[in-house]
Amino acid sequence: MLSAFLKRLLFTRQFFIINGKVEVLNVQLVMLPPDVIFEIQNLDEKKSYDIGKKIAHDNMRLFAKKLGTSSEGILKDIQDIYETFGLGAMQIADLDQSKKRAIIRIKDSPTANLYLEKNKKKSSKAICIFISAFLAGTFSFLFNTSVDSVEKNCLAQGKDYCEFIIQSKQSKKIEKIKKA
Numbered sequence: 536m537l538s539a540f541l542k543r544l545l546f547t548r549q550f551f552i553i554n555g556k557v558e559v560l561n562v563q564l565v566m567l568p569p570d571v572i573f574e575i576q577n578l579d580e581k582k583s584y585d586i587g588k589k590i591a592h593d594n595m596r597l598f599a600k601k602l603g604t605s606s607e608g609i610l611k612d613i614q615d616i617y618e619t620f621g622l623g624a625m626q627i628a629d630l631d632q633s634k635k636r637a638i639i640r641i642k643d644s645p646t647a648n649l650y651l652e653k654n655k656k657k658s659s660k661a662i663c664i665f666i667s668a669f670l671a672g673t674f675s676f677l678f679n680t681s682v683d684s685v686e687k688n689c690l691a692q693g694k695d696y697c698e699f700i701i702q703s704k705q706s707k708k709i710e711k712i713k714k715a
């Protein structure tokens with residue numbers, strides 16, 4: 536089965552898998568097992584986060600360009616685009632464009648599923664570093680400013696979904712001052 540978004544792209548010849556090539560919106564993608572992300576993020580969490588954030592940012596810019604839209608215009612397609620990467624289903628629980636803050640829920644994180652499968656027990660901490668990085672990069676593009684993502688709840692901890700708080704370092708500081 537294909538999502539409505541991919542069906543639309545298929546119809547307009549902007550999605551295909553042929554001759555060893557996977558293309559979405561004329562952007563080449565690679566299908567790999569989630570183990571690749573899982574093992575790489577475990578090698579170096581900080582580096583994986585930084586690289587993942589940059590890659591997501593640059594790819595969202597590319598997708599926006601292909602769709603002929605701005606960072607704001609791409610917002611309505613962001614869930615669909617995100618889901619073509621196979622990184623789980625995205626739900627926007629909260630979004631404040633003026634404060635450049637968002638709460639994102641990801642259902643069925645492939646890295647969390649893999650963790651549970653490999654360890655046969657729950658994790659004591661959130662483990663979806665690459666997804667966190669991917670969201671940070673995506674929303675940095677959407678908000679036109681660098682934001683970071685912190686995973687507050689994770690499927691690997693036995694929660695129903697993974698939840699990420701996305702905000703800039705600046706707004707985090709303001710929040711701390713307000714709380715103090």
Ligand SMILES: [Zn+2]
Nearest residue numbers: 663689690697
């Ligand atoms: Zn998670």
